[in-house]
Amino acid sequence: MKLTLKFVLIGLLILSFSSCKQKETSLTNSKVNQYAKFISDMKSKGFTTGNILVYENGEIVFQSSDGLRSIDPIDSLTLNSQFRLASVSKQFTGVAIMKLKQAGNLDYDQKVNTILTDFPHDNITIKHLLHHTSGIADYIEIIKENFVSQNLTKRYILGNNEILDIFYDTNPKLNFQPGEEFEYSNTGYLVLASIVEKISKQHFRDFLKENIFEPLGMSRTTLYNYQEGNDPNMPNRVFGYRKTESEKGYELNDYHVVNDVRGDGGIYSTLNDLYKWNMALVNYKVLPKEYLDEAWYWGTLNNGEKIAYGFGWFLFLEDKTKPKTVFHSGGWVGFSTYLFNEIETKSGYIVLTNNSTRVVADIKKAIDSIRADVPYVLSKK
Numbered sequence: 001m002k003l004t005l006k007f008v009l010i011g012l013l014i015l016s017f018s019s020c021k022q023k024e025t026s027l028t029n030s031k032v033n034q035y036a037k038f039i040s041d042m043k044s045k046g047f048t049t050g051n052i053l054v055y056e057n058g059e060i061v062f063q064s065s066d067g068l069r070s071i072d073p074i075d076s077l078t079l080n081s082q083f084r085l086a087s088v089s090k091q092f093t094g095v096a097i098m099k100l101k102q103a104g105n106l107d108y109d110q111k112v113n114t115i116l117t118d119f120p121h122d123n124i125t126i127k128h129l130l131h132h133t134s135g136i137a138d139y140i141e142i143i144k145e146n147f148v149s150q151n152l153t154k155r156y157i158l159g160n161n162e163i164l165d166i167f168y169d170t171n172p173k174l175n176f177q178p179g180e181e182f183e184y185s186n187t188g189y190l191v192l193a194s195i196v197e198k199i200s201k202q203h204f205r206d207f208l209k210e211n212i213f214e215p216l217g218m219s220r221t222t223l224y225n226y227q228e229g230n231d232p233n234m235p236n237r238v239f240g241y242r243k244t245e246s247e248k249g250y251e252l253n254d255y256h257v258v259n260d261v262r263g264d265g266g267i268y269s270t271l272n273d274l275y276k277w278n279m280a281l282v283n284y285k286v287l288p289k290e291y292l293d294e295a296w297y298w299g300t301l302n303n304g305e306k307i308a309y310g311f312g313w314f315l316f317l318e319d320k321t322k323p324k325t326v327f328h329s330g331g332w333v334g335f336s337t338y339l340f341n342e343i344e345t346k347s348g349y350i351v352l353t354n355n356s357t358r359v360v361a362d363i364k365k366a367i368d369s370i371r372a373d374v375p376y377v378l379s380k381k
Helices: 002-044 086-102 126-131 139-146 160-170 186-200 204-213 271-282 289-295 360-371
Strands: 050-056 059-066 068-071 074-076 241-243 250-252 267-269 314-316 325-332 335-342 347-353
Touching (some): 002 059, 002 360, 050 360, 068 250, 086 126, 086 204, 086 267, 086 289, 139 186, 186 204, 267 271, 347 360
Antiparallel strands (some): 068 074, 314 325, 325 335
8 A cells, every 4th residue: 555655645746846847848849930920020110130049957949040240242140140249249248357367366346557657547356346436437439539630531440559559649638537337438448358359468358268268168259350341361250330321221339449459349259159158157267266256246336336337347236136147248339239137046048139220139038038928019110
C-alpha cells in the first residue's frame, strides 16, 4: 500500500511538472505570436522595426530583423547586422573605468586633473563624470561655438583629441558647480575614455577589445573608426537613413562632424553580442558583484538628493515590487537604440533601429505590454 501510494505521488508530481511546463511553453508561444503580430502591424502602417531581441530567465524567446541595412546598395538587415549603439556605449565606458579601479589604477573620487594634467578644472572627480554631475557643458555646444572649418569643402570627422584641444583652449564655464545638479553630458564620458587611454597607454578601442569584447566572445562588437561609405572590413555595418522630404524615397543619414568621438558613443554591435553582454553582467562575469552593485546604485548630489543614474546606466530601483533594472537608450544621426536588463530575473530586451522614424518608443511600449500580459496599443500616427 505504501509503495503504491509512493508511485501515485511521484506520478502526480510528474504530471504537475509536465502541466506547468506546458503552461509555460503555451504562454511563451502566445507572447511570441504577439511580438510577431506587433511587427506585422507596424509594417502595415509603413514602419520597420529594425532588430529586436527579447529574453526571459536568461533564454532568448524572440528575435526579429526588419528593415534595410543599406540603401546604396539596397541591402536588408539580418540578425548579424552591426548597429551604431550611440549612448548605449556609455555602459562599456563605465565598465572600463571600473576595471581600472579593480586593478588599483584609479579611485572614483580622484580628481580628473591628476590624470589629464591639462584638464582646466581642479574640483571635478571621476565619479562626477560617471554620474553626470560634473557641470561640464556638452561638447556639441562647445563645437558649435568654437570649431572653425579651415576648408569649407571638407567633411570633417572629429574625435576626442580634437575636441579636448578645443575644450582646453576655450575652458568653457561650468553650467553648475560639481555635485550640485544632474545634467546629462556626453563630454563627461568622452573625458572618461581619455582617462582610460592615459592610464592604460592604449587606444580606447584596443582596451575595450582586450578587456571586454574578446573575453566575452563579442566578436561582432567594436569601437568603430568611422568612415563614410561602405567599408570592406565591416561588411555587416548598418547605415542610418531617412525618408526624403517628398517621402517617395530614402536618403543616407549617417554622417556627423563628431562621428569619431569615443566614450559617449561610437560602438557598433549586434543583437546576439549585446545579449551576451547583458547575460555576462547579470551573471557577474564582467566584474565582481560588489563592483556592479556600486555601478547600479544611486548617484548622490551634494545636498544628499539621489539621482537614478549609475556608472553608465539609468536605474529603476524605486518600486520594490518590480525587479532591479538597469537600462539605457541611444540616439544619434540615423540611429535609435535601447537596452533593458532586469538583474535578478535575467530578463529584458534589446532594440536597434536605423531608419530615423523614432519608432523605439512604440517598440518599447509594445514589448513592455506583452511582457506584462497587457494588450499593446499602436500609437495613432
